[in-house]
Amino acid sequence: MDTLATVLYILIALALSLYFLLDGYTLGVGLNMPFLGHKQTREHAVHSVTPFWDANQTWLVFAVSALYGAFPGLYSAILPAFYIEIVVLLMLLFVRGIVFEFYEKFSHPERFHTLLFVAALVAAFLQGAIATQILMGQGLSDEPGHGDIWQYESALGGAVFILGYAVLGSAWLRMTLPRASTDAQSTYRLILGIVAFLVLVIWIVICLIEQPLLAARVGERGGVIAGFAAIGIVSAIAIKSFANTRAAAFSWAACSVMLLTSIVYVCVYPDLVIGSPADEGAIAPHASQLFLLVGLAIALPMIVTYTLYSYRSLLKP
Numbered sequence: 602m603d604t605l606a607t608v609l610y611i612l613i614a615l616a617l618s619l620y621f622l623l624d625g626y627t628l629g630v631g632l633n634m635p636f637l638g639h640k641q642t643r644e645h646a647v648h649s650v651t652p653f654w655d656a657n658q659t660w661l662v663f664a665v666s667a668l669y670g671a672f673p674g675l676y677s678a679i680l681p682a683f684y685i686e687i688v689v690l691l692m693l694l695f696v697r698g699i700v701f702e703f704y705e706k707f708s709h710p711e712r713f714h715t716l717l718f719v720a721a722l723v724a725a726f727l728q729g730a731i732a733t734q735i736l737m738g739q740g741l742s743d744e745p746g747h748g749d750i751w752q753y754e755s756a757l758g759g760a761v762f763i764l765g766y767a768v769l770g771s772a773w774l775r776m777t778l779p780r781a782s783t784d785a786q787s788t789y790r791l792i793l794g795i796v797a798f799l800v801l802v803i804w805i806v807i808c809l810i811e812q813p814l815l816a817a818r819v820g821e822r823g824g825v826i827a828g829f830a831a832i833g834i835v836s837a838i839a840i841k842s843f844a845n846t847r848a849a850a851f852s853w854a855a856c857s858v859m860l861l862t863s864i865v866y867v868c869v870y871p872d873l874v875i876g877s878p879a880d881e882g883a884i885a886p887h888a889s890q891l892f893l894l895v896g897l898a899i900a901l902p903m904i905v906t907y908t909l910y911s912y913r914s915l916l917k918p
Contacts, residue, residue, distance in 0.1 A: 605890045609671040610870065612897060616664035618862040621728075622769070622855055623657035623908075625762075626650075629770020631697065631721030632763065634714045636789055642778065643714050649777040651701050656911035658694065659904050663897075670893040674883030675873045683731050686750060690731075693724040722763060729762025730755040733804075736865065737812045738874045754807050761804045764797035769858070772851035790850075815875050818868040826864050833860040 627650050637643045669676045680687065697720045700713045707713060730750035737754065749755070771790050809816040819826065833856050840852040869875050873883055885893070 603887075605887065605894065606671065606884050607871075609667060609890060609894060609897075610866075612901070613664050613667045613671065614862070614866040616660045616667065618859055618866075620657070620660040620664060621862060622858045623660060624654070625766045625858065626769040626773040626851070626854075627654045627657055628697075628721040628725050629766040629768065630773060631717040631770070632725065632767040633770045633774060634718040634721075636786065637774075640711055643711065645778050646774055647701065647704055647714075647717070649774065651704065653911050654698065654701050656908045658698075659907065663900065663904055667893065667897060670896075671885055671890060672873055672883055673885055678874075679731075679735065683734070683750070686727050686731055690724055690727045693720045693727075696720050697724070721766070725763045725766045726759035729759035732762070733758030733808070735874060736815070736869070737808060738814075754804070754811055757800070757804045757807060761797075761801050764793070764800055765858070768794055768797050769851070769854050772854045776848050776851045812875060815868060818875070822867055825867055829860055829863050829867070833857070 630646050630650050633646065634643055637646055697717060700717055700720075704713065727750070733755045734750060734752075736758075739749070739752070739755075750759070768790075771786070771793060775786075775790070809819065836856045837853055840849055840856070884890070
């Protein structure tokens with residue numbers, strides 16, 4: 602993979618990480634709906650993400666568009682393999698957006714809390730299962746519909762995303778909701794965090810066992826992974842020192858997401874899919890890459906500005 606393709610790979614990886622983080626907590630709020638005891642608390646939870654959900658999804662649009670332009674071979678392999686799953690996922694994200702935007706206009710908005718939970722549950726599972734299949738290099742062929750999200754490692758990946766998003770959502774609610782609404786959930790958050798961590802460890806072990814090439818990459822790049830881990834630990838210490846208690850939990854969860862996704866990208870590179878080295882057919886021509894990079898250089902500051910503007914209320918001192 603040449604320098605230009607590597608830059609595009611990094612931009613796509615960064616956009617996906619930000620999507621998993623930002624839209625992850627949005628889905629996580631939906632996943633926490635059944636565990637919020639009072640109707641008013643659930644309404645506050647919905648209102649806490651309504652100003653931000655559309656800006657969060659912008660990073661998915663950015664990543665998918667860049668993937669299509671930079672690595673058309675990979676895009677053309679993923680889309681047919683998981684066509685039905687991707688269509689269902691997009692429809693669920695549309696439904697969730699409709700609920701957020703028109704929540705106040707419904708005569709009985711509380712009836713849509715269950716819809717938010719179901720949409721978030723299925724969407725998170727599909728994202729985790731598809732991501733696991735791609736990470737393992739499975740289901741990607743010229744034959745449409747070849748992906749199998751119900752293989753046990755993929756289903757476990759779906760569970761990891763559900764639990765991880767639930768942790769993000771719980772931390773977000775603790776940071777944004779009134780203290781009285783969330784203090785009663787301390788035991789729930791502790792149990793959720795422990796279960797999410799254990800399932801994540803099991804999923805990592807299974808992926809390394811089932812995909813020896815991935816395990817070999819982890820061994821080869823142990824120093825880089827250790828460096829990322831050190832950065833994560835230093836960041837966690839800094840956050841504990843400077844952030845308030847209610848914001849610290851979300852900041853730690855955010856650091857964990859960025860750390861884990863960064864390690865995955867480091868282990869996969871320079872392949873587009875583990876075990877399938879990037880070839881000329883998978884990467885766009887140099888002129889197309891250059892044209893795309895110019896477009897992304899224009900779009901990226903606009904998306905960052907839009908995201909920061911959306912979060913202006915939280916960024917105020």
